[in-house]
Amino acid sequence: MHSNYDHIAFQKEIKADPSSASIYIHIPFCKQACHYCDFHFSTSLGKKEIMITAICRELELRKNELDQQPIxxxxxxxxxxxxxxxxxxxxxxxxxxxxYIVLDTPEITLEANPDDLSLKTIKTLASSKINRLSIGIQSFFEEDLKLMNRAHNAIEAKTCIEQATQYFDNISIDLIYGIPEMSDARWIKNLETALSFDIxxxxSYALTVEPKTALERFIAKGIVPPINDEAAQRHFEILVAMLNDADFVHYELSNFGKSAYFSQNNTAYWLGKSYLGIGPSAHSYNGKERSWNISNNPKYIKAIQQNEVxxxxxxxxxxxxxxxYIMTGLRTICGVSISKITxxxxxxxxxxxxxxxxxxIEEDxxxxxxxYLFVTPKGKFLSDGIASDLFLVNLK
Structure with missing residues (x-):
């Protein structure tokens, strides 16, 4: 946790309109499948045009769901x-x-892969309404990228950040730790490289083995070594220490931002604000209900064409x-408010x-x-497990 930063400073900084909402748009296409990914996507781009039309139509069909809340x-x-x-x-x-009613200065983020971010594309995006890039770097090392089956290489990872920083001020990158055979030294080098771009x-996320992924099969067959939890925890501790020294605020378990650069989108989720999820497999939330769209591109398109969500x-x-609330509160710098629970x-x-x-508390x-209840630095890596132990299964 950043030494001069606490939940009160965080609340002041994110002074977003409490009545505002968010829109998440799921684009279900990838050039190739990463070995660890269990998100919904298709590697066939043939139906891209018809999918975009369906996404626009869903936005229209659901325009009254947010009750005029500004986006x-x-x-x-x-x-x-x-x-x-x-x-x-x-x-x-x-x-x-x-x-929809959109605020004057909304945060508009585009997730992007390095291999898609040519200089021409970056310039075009910079002249559009997109004002924040989230770039899926994952690692600056070739062996890690190959193991994960990423579509880009190490040179593209560095080049795209060099070029993007010339046109975008608000940039986030994703990095993965706990990759099999990744040494502490290689992880430190990854972080040093990331910090050298001054983003x-x-x-940053621990590599996890999701069911039915290629990674799960490779580990089962002995092609890839199993995930080492102790190494992942060490990498997490290195990550927290290095980014703290570089003046990043560890404002959520997996997120580190310089002051004024926290993700407004993700923060809105953690603060329990309403959001509308558009596109196949996208989730929505309004404080009382949660909904999720079908994870099937042809069925999604067919339903939307019949004006059904x-x-x-x-x-x-x-x-x-x-x-x-326990889960999100313990993951963030906000902690869990006992009075709010009451x-x-x-x-x-x-x-x-x-x-x-x-x-x-006794175990620190x-x-x-x-x-307020907070996770200590010692408990950070274990926060999801601690949260689940504080859950209520059934309260009569």
Missing amino acids: ATIYFGGGTPSVLSQLEIDQILDTVYKH PHIS PKETEVLTTTDRYNE NDFGDSYAKHLLLQAQKY LLQLKGA
């Missing part, structure tokens, strides 16, 4: 949104602006909402939380500061 962030995720042409990006953004935001909806119980969920929830938290994995 503060628009996020193109995927898949690989950088496979879209500028014309296709503009088509989607024009639809948003036509049917204001880094998101192919989604399932779940009404969240009080316990669901409590569990979600006010929103009732005394019994607050009592349960404090009772369950006690052993973690959690700390109670005033009326």
Whole structure:
């Protein structure tokens, strides 16, 4: 945690309109499949044009769902949104602006892969409404990129950042640690390389083995060594120390930003604000319900063409909402407010939380500061496991 930064400073900095909402647009196409990825996408770009038309139509069909809440962030995720042409990006953004109230200075992020970011593309994007790039670097080392089956190489990783920083101020890169056979020295070199570009935001994740992925099969067959949890924890500790020294604020478990460069989009999720997920497999949330679109491109397109949104909806119980708040609160610099739990969920929830938290406080994995519960530096890497132990399965 940044020594001069706390949840109060964070709350002041993100002073976004509490009534604002976000739009997430899932672009379900990739040039090739990364070995670790379990997101929904297709490597066939043949239906790209018809998909963009369907996404625009879904935006129109759902324009009343956010109750006139102003849109503060628009996020193109995927898949690989950088496979879209500028014309296709503009088509989607024009639809948003036509049917929604968008704030004067929204954060508009495009996830991009290095191999898509030619100098010409970067210049074109910089002249559009896109004002933030999130670049999927993952590693600056060839052997890591090959193991993960990334579409770019190490030279493209460095070149695209060099060029992007000339045209974009607000840039985030993704890095992955805990990769099999990645030494501490190689991870340190990865971070030193990232820091040399003076970018204001880094998101970093431990490599995880998701079911039914190529990585899972390779590990099962002995082609790739298994994930080493101890190495991943060491990499995480190195990451936190190095980025803290470089004046990044560790404002969420996997996210580090310079002051004024926190992801407004992700922060809105963690603060429990409403968001609309557009496109196949995209999730939406309005504070009371969660919904998710079908993860099938042809079925999604067919339904939208019939003016139906192919989604399932779940009404969240009080316990669901409590569990979600615990999970997001402990992951962020905001922590968990005991008074908020009492006010929103009732005394019994607050009592349960404090009772369950006690052993973690004694082990110096959690700390109670005033009326807030935080994960300690020692507990950071374990925060998801700690959160799940504070959950309520059923409260009569």
